[in-house]
Amino acid sequence: xxxxxxxxxxxxxxxxxxxxxxxxxxxxxxxxxxxxxxxxxxxxxxxxxxxxxxxxxxxxxxxxxxxxxxxxxxxxxxxxxxxxxxxxxxxxxxxxxxxxxxxxxxxxxxxxxxxxxxxxxxxxxxxxxxxxxxxxxxxxxxxxxxxxxxxxxxxxxxxxxxxxxxxxxxxxxxxxxxxxxxxxxxxxxxxxxxxxxxxxxxxxxxxxxxxxxxxxxxxxxxxxxxxxxxxxxxxxxxxxxxxxxxxxxxxxxxxxxxxxxxxxxxxxxxxxxxxxxxxxxxxxxxxxxxx
Amino acid sequence: xxxxxxxxxxxxxxxxxxxxxxxxxxxxxxxxxxxxxxxxxxxxxxxxxxxxxxxxxxxxxxxxxxxxxxxxxxxxxxxxxxxxxxxxxxxxxxxxxxxxxxxxxxxxxxxxxxxxxxxxxxxxxxxxxxxxxxxxxxxxxxxxxxxxxxxxxxxxxxxxxxxxxxxxxxxxxxxxxxxxxxxxxxxxxxxxxxxxxxxxxxxxxxxxxxxxxxxxxxxxxxxxxxxxxx
Amino acid sequence: xxxxxxxxxxxxxxxxxxxxxxxxxxxxxxxxxxxxxxxxxxxxxxxxxxxxxxxxxxxxxxxxxxxxxxxxxxxxxxxxxxxxxxxxxxxxxxxxxxxxxxxxxxxxxxxxxxxxxxxxxxxxxxxxxxxxxxxxxxxxxxxxxxxxxxxxxxxxxxxxxxxxxxxxxxxxxxxxxxxxxxxxxxxxxxxxxxxxxxxxxxxxxxxxxxxxxxxxxxxxxxxxxxxxxxxxxxxxxxxxx
Numbered sequence: 001x002x003x004x005x006x007x008x009x010x011x012x013x014x015x016x017x018x019x020x021x022x023x024x025x026x027x028x029x030x031x032x033x034x035x036x037x038x039x040x041x042x043x044x045x046x047x048x049x050x051x052x053x054x055x056x057x058x059x060x061x062x063x064x065x066x067x068x069x070x071x072x073x074x075x076x077x078x079x080x081x082x083x084x085x086x087x088x089x090x091x092x093x094x095x096x097x098x099x100x101x102x103x104x105x106x107x108x109x110x111x112x113x114x115x116x117x118x119x120x121x122x123x124x125x126x127x128x129x130x131x132x133x134x135x136x137x138x139x140x141x142x143x144x145x146x147x148x149x150x151x152x153x154x155x156x157x158x159x160x161x162x163x164x165x166x167x168x169x170x171x172x173x174x175x176x177x178x179x180x181x182x183x184x185x186x187x188x189x190x191x192x193x194x195x196x197x198x199x200x201x202x203x204x205x206x207x208x209x210x211x212x213x214x215x216x217x218x219x220x221x222x223x224x225x226x227x228x229x230x231x232x233x234x235x236x237x238x239x240x241x242x243x244x245x246x247x248x249x250x251x252x253x254x255x256x257x258x259x260x261x262x263x264x265x266x267x268x269x270x271x272x273x274x275x276x277x278x279x280x281x282x283x284x285x286x287x288x289x290x291x
Numbered sequence: 292x293x294x295x296x297x298x299x300x301x302x303x304x305x306x307x308x309x310x311x312x313x314x315x316x317x318x319x320x321x322x323x324x325x326x327x328x329x330x331x332x333x334x335x336x337x338x339x340x341x342x343x344x345x346x347x348x349x350x351x352x353x354x355x356x357x358x359x360x361x362x363x364x365x366x367x368x369x370x371x372x373x374x375x376x377x378x379x380x381x382x383x384x385x386x387x388x389x390x391x392x393x394x395x396x397x398x399x400x401x402x403x404x405x406x407x408x409x410x411x412x413x414x415x416x417x418x419x420x421x422x423x424x425x426x427x428x429x430x431x432x433x434x435x436x437x438x439x440x441x442x443x444x445x446x447x448x449x450x451x452x453x454x455x456x457x458x459x460x461x462x463x464x465x466x467x468x469x470x471x472x473x474x475x476x477x478x479x480x481x482x483x484x485x486x487x488x489x490x491x492x493x494x495x496x497x498x499x500x501x502x503x504x505x506x507x508x509x510x511x512x513x514x515x516x517x518x519x520x521x
Numbered sequence: 522x523x524x525x526x527x528x529x530x531x532x533x534x535x536x537x538x539x540x541x542x543x544x545x546x547x548x549x550x551x552x553x554x555x556x557x558x559x560x561x562x563x564x565x566x567x568x569x570x571x572x573x574x575x576x577x578x579x580x581x582x583x584x585x586x587x588x589x590x591x592x593x594x595x596x597x598x599x600x601x602x603x604x605x606x607x608x609x610x611x612x613x614x615x616x617x618x619x620x621x622x623x624x625x626x627x628x629x630x631x632x633x634x635x636x637x638x639x640x641x642x643x644x645x646x647x648x649x650x651x652x653x654x655x656x657x658x659x660x661x662x663x664x665x666x667x668x669x670x671x672x673x674x675x676x677x678x679x680x681x682x683x684x685x686x687x688x689x690x691x692x693x694x695x696x697x698x699x700x701x702x703x704x705x706x707x708x709x710x711x712x713x714x715x716x717x718x719x720x721x722x723x724x725x726x727x728x729x730x731x732x733x734x735x736x737x738x739x740x741x742x743x744x745x746x747x748x749x750x751x752x753x754x755x756x757x758x759x760x761x762x
Contacts (some may be wrong), residue, residue: 006670016593017666021318027508028503032521060422070650071657074508075501095720101343102653104635105645112637132633135348135581136574138414143570146549148747150567151574153351156633158366198426207732210501214494217721218730222430223422229503229721230497232693258507265503267659270690272669280673303643307651318662330605332587332652334612338651340642341585342620344578346634353575362628364554381572384581392586398526403576406532406537409533414538415543423737427730447710451723454746460736462538466735470711483731490728492682493720495672495688506661509654 005286012279024268031264037257042198042240048235049205049226050240052178055084060177061170062091066110069102073207074185077110078255079182079207082241084114084128089245092177093166094128097152099140099187103133104156113252125159129166132156137187141195146172174200182207187214193223207233218238235259297519308517321493353385380446431459459484531750538748540565588613616644652760685720 024175042050053062064083068076087094096107102277107130115122122128131152134140143151148170154160169175172197183189189206204227208216214230220227228237234255241248270272294391313328346397355362361369382401390398464476465483472480515521544562592606604690619640623630626639635642674680692713693696701712709715746752 015669018319020666021662024506024662025510025551028507029514032507032510032514036697040695045718045722053368070653071505072501073654075504088334088451102649103339104343104347104633104647105642106641107652108637114556119730127480130633131348133343134352134574135344135577135660137572138418139410139570139577142414142566147566151352151571153355153372154366155690156636157627158368160369160631192420195414196417210497210504211494211503213497214490214721214725215729215733217726217731218427218430220722221428225415230500230693231507232500258504258511260509261507261697262500262503263696264691265506265665266499266694266695269503269665269668270652272639272665273672273687275674276669277674277683280675293551299573302649304645305720310648311651311655314652314659317570317659326602326605327608327651329656329700330608331612331648332656334609334614335616335644335649336653337585337588338616338620339641339645341581341617342634345621346623347575352571368610368632375569384572384576388576388579391559391583399673401526401530402533403579405533406569407573407576409534409537410541410569412747413538414536414570414597415740416538416748417542417545419740422634423733424741427734427737431730451718451719454723454735455727458590458724459730461732462728462731466731484678486724487728487731489685490732492685493689493725495682495692496686497669498720499690500660500687500693501665502658502661505654509651509658510656512651517754519592 001142002286002289005282005289008281009282009286012275012282015019016144019273024265027264028261028269031261034260035257036260036263038259039256039261040239040259041244042236045220045227046236047226047240049180049228050086050223050224050244052091052203052205053090054244056090056177058226059091059093060176061166062087063095063173063176063179065097065179065181065260066088066103066106067155067188068184068209069100069179070106073106074141074258075108075209075230075234076182076184078108078231078258079237080106080110081114081226081254082178082234082237083182084110085118086126086241086245088115088119088122090259092147093126095131095166095170095176096128097131098133099137099191100184104130125155125163126159126165128165129161130235131157138191138195140262140274141173141191143185144173145196145200146170151170157194160177172200174202177201178203178205180205180207183212184209185212188212189224193219197223231255231258231260231262232253269280295520299517299519301317301516304516308513311513337399427459431456457482462486535750536570537565537747539746540570585613585617612648616641619644685724688713688720689717692720 010188034214047246056062062083064087064250066080067077080245084094087167096110098104100106111128111130119127125141131148132155136143140151149161149165152161153165173179179192179196179202181189181192183192183206189208189212192204192206196202204224205228206216206224207228213227213233216224216227218227228234232255235253235258238248238253238256242253299308307363308326308330312521314322316322317325350365355365355372356375362369362371387399388403389400390396461479461483463474464482465480465487467480470476511521524730530553532534540562547559547564549563550556550559591612592610595606596603596610618624623632623634625634625639625643626632626634626641633639635645672683672686674683691700692715697713697717701714704712710719743752
């Protein structure tokens with residue numbers, strides 16, 4: 001009996017990690033192909049962002065800072081897409097910018113997938129404007145406090161900002177109805193909190209990756225009004241949007257769809273953790289029984 | 292399943308898919324395909340960053356301020372700006388930074404570095420003091436421990452706030468290494484350690500979620516645009 | 522001369538930092554009638570941030586030049602990895618030319634360097650984006666393997682770590698929600714999705730806040746030491762020259 005426990009424990013400990021890789025890959029692909037997904041509901045941490053946009057004064061512009069690169073896009077792009085749809089459905093102009101060098105391309109992807117396809121009637125410069133990326137991170141935020149034109153004399157197409165109706169009444173960051181940073185790391189949401197939210201009287205919300213999420217909870221709700229964390233946060237926002245705007249339900253919901261394979265992968269990892277601990281338990285039992 | 296495959300005819304999608312498979316090949320073991328992809332990544336991303344830095348920042352914030360007429364090439368619709376003599380300072384500091392490439396002049400490269408460190412120290416001192424120190428203390432104790440709503444005592448909220456207060460203080464006690472952690476002080480520090488363990492566990496769980504989402508994203512790209520299965 | 526070499530960087534650092542600290546306590550003046558002091562501080566606050574960004578671009582340029590120098594040297598030495606160095610150099614130079622000349626997209630040098638149709642965007646879509654995303658997605662496999670090998674409940678501390686991770690792992694997915702849906706409404710706070718959110722909002726907030734306050738104190742102390750010239754930062758003259 002002891003030998004058997006020992007043998008099983010040794011086998012479990014010596015398992016080649018490539019088996020783990022293979023199981024994880026197969027399960028994720030199978031879950032993707034099955035198309036299983038389950039709609040979520042917005043928690044008390046995500047709902048305030050939705051409510052804030054719903055209750056903004058008419059035409060108040062929203063600043064959306066896409067502070068991520070392709071490596072974090074699967075988590076954060078669904079948030080950018082849902083927020084873009086929400087803003088356009090409620091008639092709030094969107095101003096895009098980014099603290100990441102890949103930001104311009106990430107913004108273009110959202111424009112193409114959502115604005116061009118879902119809102120063909122939207123007019124550039126009236127319904128949205130792209131300021132794009134500039135180097136500097138927190139220093140860029142600091143420069144924009146009083147005047148956007150201090151760093152962005154024109155938008156990315158070369159149009160002077162004074163000719164952009166979407167930014168009518170906006171001089172600096174404090175004039176936006178809401179600022180949302182979708183953040184993959186540094187520079188990102190933390191810099192927005194330190195250099196804009198806590199300095200100016202402007203509502204700030206955030207979306208972040210799973211890796212960064214735990215460090216932002218201390219800022220909620222005093223310094224940020226809401227937080228979407230990882231794909232789950234995006235799925236929650238999609239759920240809130242689908243509930244409040246039935247026309248959205250027909251649209252693409254990438255985060256809700258992604259939660260199916262996400263579930264499957266989590267269950268596999270939980271199973272591996274339990275299996276690893278089962279090996280530990282077997283070893284412990286074998287030692288206790290041996291004279 | 293194979294019958295449902297509709298391979299993409301887009302060259303860009305094919306390049307992306309092949310590079311993806313080259314990187315995934317590392318899961319088996321290190322190999323020339325992975326190394327090739329890795330070195331392409333280094334070269335492309337370095338150049339991409341330089342190009343983006345030049346066109347998005349250096350051009351409007353330095354070149355156009357020193358040579359406003361150059362604006363007619365990049366944004367002919369915008370009126371030319373005024374010459375800004377202040378822009379000579381960052382230009383000079385930038386050139387001094389490049390002096391690091393010549394050993395005899397490399398000491399001049401410390402001036403722009405000192406400016407960068409001074410800026411970072413000056414900005415971060417006040418911001419961290421306000422946002423990560425004072426506001427965190429306010430959030431821990433400032434909201435009161437007995438919130439009420441519609442005349443009812445919210446015991447769950449109160450308990451949560453009490454736990455946050457105790458957890459934060461004990462966590463800080465655990466970090467203090469100038470005093471031996473014995474007796475009552477040691478017990479508080481031990482409680483802090485346990486709170487930190489729960490914190491790290493939550494971070495791990497959350498990190499797994501993030502990494503898995505990236506993997507799902509890659510498989511979606513392979514199965515969707517490339518193979519046409521999704 | 523050596524005095525200049527040593528003192529000037531410290532003077533720059535201290536003056537710049539003190540001006541910025543002072544500017545944080547003075548409201549930015551509206552119009553040109555404000556006293557000179559507040560106006561100077563406002564200019565410092567505004568301009569230093571922009572100069573910092575410009576210097577960051579110069580740092581990018583330095584990085585690019587270093588990359589070229591390193592890989593050229595490897596090719597010249599005819600080391601075993603010279604082919605890969607050549608790959609890095611070629612991809613670097615190709616993208617540099619494409620981007621600097623703004624090939625494709627709007628005519629001439631107009632518009633966004635990443636405008637639809639530009640060659641830089643084509644490189645981004647075909648090469649940079651898939652490589653960037655896939656390199657990071659590899660971590661999912663390694664984190665799964667690490668969970669299996671290293672995540673063991675050997676003590677109270679590691680059990681708490683494991684338990685909290687499991688609750689968050691299960692509570693953040695729909696499958697976890699279904700797992701504890703049978704718990705009656707009055708005890709709904711025991712459902713795994715509620716527990717997961719509770720862990721993030723309560724013990725996690727406490728632990729992260731303790732870390733955050735500790736780090737903030739560290740940042741403040743480091744900044745003060747640098748301003749006072751006590752801290753020897755290796756980047757600003759660790760060789761003492």
